[in-house]
Amino acid sequence: MNGRSAQRLAKLQEALASGGTLHLRDAAELCDVSEMTIRRDLTTQPTAMTLLGGRLVMANYPGVTPIYDLTEQQASHYQAKYRLCQRVLAFIEEGDTLFIDCGSTLIPLLSQLSHFRELTVVTYALNVANAVAALPNMRLVLLGGLFYAASQSFGSDNMAAAIERLGINKALISAAGVDLERGVSCFHFHEVAPKQAAIATAMQRLLVVDASKFGVVRPAYFAALDDFDVVVTDEEGAPQLLEGHGRDVPAVTVA
Amino acid sequence: MNGRSAQRLAKLQEALASGGTLHLRDAAELCDVSEMTIRRDLTTQPTAMTLLGGRLVMANYPGVTPIYDLTEQQASHYQAKYRLCQRVLAFIEEGDTLFIDCGSTLIPLLSQLSHFRELTVVTYALNVANAVAALPNMRLVLLGGLFYAASQSFGSDNMAAAIERLGINKALISAAGVDLERGVSCFHFHEVAPKQAAIATAMQRLLVVDASKFGVVRPAYFAALDDFDVVVTDEEGAPQLLEGHGRDVPAVTVA
DNA sequence: CACTAAATGTTATAATTTTAACATTCACGC
DNA sequence: GCGTGAATGTTAAAATTATAACATTTAGTG
Numbered sequence: 149m150n151g152r153s154a155q156r157l158a159k160l161q162e163a164l165a166s167g168g169t170l171h172l173r174d175a176a177e178l179c180d181v182s183e184m185t186i187r188r189d190l191t192t193q194p195t196a197m198t199l200l201g202g203r204l205v206m207a208n209y210p211g212v213t214p215i216y217d218l219t220e221q222q223a224s225h226y227q228a229k230y231r232l233c234q235r236v237l238a239f240i241e242e243g244d245t246l247f248i249d250c251g252s253t254l255i256p257l258l259s260q261l262s263h264f265r266e267l268t269v270v271t272y273a274l275n276v277a278n279a280v281a282a283l284p285n286m287r288l289v290l291l292g293g294l295f296y297a298a299s300q301s302f303g304s305d306n307m308a309a310a311i312e313r314l315g316i317n318k319a320l321i322s323a324a325g326v327d328l329e330r331g332v333s334c335f336h337f338h339e340v341a342p343k344q345a346a347i348a349t350a351m352q353r354l355l356v357v358d359a360s361k362f363g364v365v366r367p368a369y370f371a372a373l374d375d376f377d378v379v380v381t382d383e384e385g386a387p388q389l390l391e392g393h394g395r396d397v398p399a400v401t402v403a
Numbered sequence: 404m405n406g407r408s409a410q411r412l413a414k415l416q417e418a419l420a421s422g423g424t425l426h427l428r429d430a431a432e433l434c435d436v437s438e439m440t441i442r443r444d445l446t447t448q449p450t451a452m453t454l455l456g457g458r459l460v461m462a463n464y465p466g467v468t469p470i471y472d473l474t475e476q477q478a479s480h481y482q483a484k485y486r487l488c489q490r491v492l493a494f495i496e497e498g499d500t501l502f503i504d505c506g507s508t509l510i511p512l513l514s515q516l517s518h519f520r521e522l523t524v525v526t527y528a529l530n531v532a533n534a535v536a537a538l539p540n541m542r543l544v545l546l547g548g549l550f551y552a553a554s555q556s557f558g559s560d561n562m563a564a565a566i567e568r569l570g571i572n573k574a575l576i577s578a579a580g581v582d583l584e585r586g587v588s589c590f591h592f593h594e595v596a597p598k599q600a601a602i603a604t605a606m607q608r609l610l611v612v613d614a615s616k617f618g619v620v621r622p623a624y625f626a627a628l629d630d631f632d633v634v635v636t637d638e639e640g641a642p643q644l645l646e647g648h649g650r651d652v653p654a655v656t657v658a
Numbered sequence: 659c660a661c662t663a664a665a666t667g668t669t670a671t672a673a674t675t676t677t678a679a680c681a682t683t684c685a686c687g688c
Numbered sequence: 689g690c691g692t693g694a695a696t697g698t699t700a701a702a703a704t705t706a707t708a709a710c711a712t713t714t715a716g717t718g
Contacts, residue, residue: 443665
């Protein structure tokens with residue numbers, strides 16, 4: 149433990165507080181020590197900063213997502229979601245007005261939508277909106293309200309009414325749990341109203357879920373399985389969906 | 404221009420959307436191309452990502468905005484905005500419900516808000532929402548609608564009504580033009596309703612504009628200068644604001 | 659089906675960053 | 689002042705990342 153060490157780090161953190169990066173050489177100059185000393189400070193002392201390619205950046209800031217490397221597992225998990233969304237893509241047509249649910253499942257779909265010339269996306273999720281906003285030739289309608297960080301989505305008392313006013317063509321719904329008998333559920337209660345409204349108003353309803361969701365029940369039920377026209381799932385999910393059921397299961401597409 | 408380039412970048416951006424970094428080698432593997440291709444994508448196409456020490460990071464991620472490659476002019480311009488926002492900060496109190504306007508002027512304010520324990524932010528701008536969503540202890544209300552990419556904001560026919568339902572304490576309004584006689588203007592017509600509604604309902608109204616906005620007129624007028632209680636501007640803006648006027652000018656704060 | 663141009667891959671090289679080892683300086687008690 | 693250990697600086701080598709040049713593949717065209 150060294151008082152100067154801590155003092156230098158505090159100074160640097162202050163410099164970075166407004167965001168940005170500081171090259172190690174500049175950090176050293178700022179503190180009037182050698183680069184090696186800054187390096188040692190960073191490894192010796194606990195700090196909210198990290199060194200990335202010779203540059204100092206803020207990480208682990210209270211509440212701010214820390215800088216970390218995506219693990220291979222995370223990357224491959226993303227690949228699976230990507231394949232699922234490739235399947236969903238087959239259902240989308242030029243001119244559609246899509247309702248896109250919150251969560252991470254449908255995110256990989258969005259960049260694929262840039263192929264279409266005329267598409268409207270309706271969502272109540274911030275991450276979905278950001279992905280769509282980055283695309284050209286896309287009409288985006290975000291249903292606002294109070295922000296729920298856990299699901300990156302918004303909730304408001306008149307969201308259902310707002311959704312029913314829109315001419316939604318296809319509803320792409322995701323879920324946190326699918327139980328063949330009990331129904332389809334999610335974590336957060338504020339998601340129930342928009343999901344149900346989208347299911348009620350859309351002309352075609354797709355449930356997009358990977359295998360891990362089957363047999364799971366989450367706090368908030370929002371639909372029965374046969375409320376959907378199509379279920380898109382992966383190789384592992386399909387058998388679970390079909391077994392012990394055969395009558396009122398929607399069409400199934402496997403990624 | 405290359406469609407695949409854009410598609411790859413979109414895919415990577417999605418993978419990084421929830422934060423973190425992705426090593427170039429993993430990014431190349433994910434897209435099934437060579438590292439060189441990803442490098443070229445990044446330099447060829449406009450993107451929100453940047454390469455930092457061989458790792459791909461979201462450039463607009465809180466704390467990772469790379470300022471080192473900005474021109475000095477840009478850096479100083481940002482510094483000016485930052486100072487302006489520092490002044491605005493003095494008007495904000497614990498427990499406030501703030502209306503925050505769209506544009507880039509007020510963005511540097513947002514990261515400073517993390518010092519407060521209890522704050523509500525109301526906005527109709529996507530970039531503002533993203534900055535606030537990254538902060539802890541913050542209540543965020545986003546007014547949704549149809550997305551306008553040029554101003555990164557939303558517009559809807561009932562936005563004014565939605566704003567007037569909220570208990571907004573202080574309205575922080577920015578503008579593209581301030582003419583001492585003709586009034587305050589912005590570029591986009593859909594911004595007029597929310598700005599006016601916020602001005603109408605807020606208990607305190609602050610106009611935040613740097614010197615470059617004075618004497619400029621933009622397509623859409625939305626207020627008179629004396630609709631505001633305070634004008635926050637910089638050293639160069641203050642004299643322009645005061646000259647030839649003296650009666651109905653609001654209090655002026657200089658950054 | 660050959661031709662062309664764009665896109666991508668490969669390789670070698672340059673530049674940068676990281677690490678390790680050792681030298682030097684500084685603070686402080688005796 | 690001297691000795692001691694911590695802190696810092698310096699240097700060289702290793703590892704990593706970036707760049708440039710050229711080879712190869714691919715997509716589109718006549």
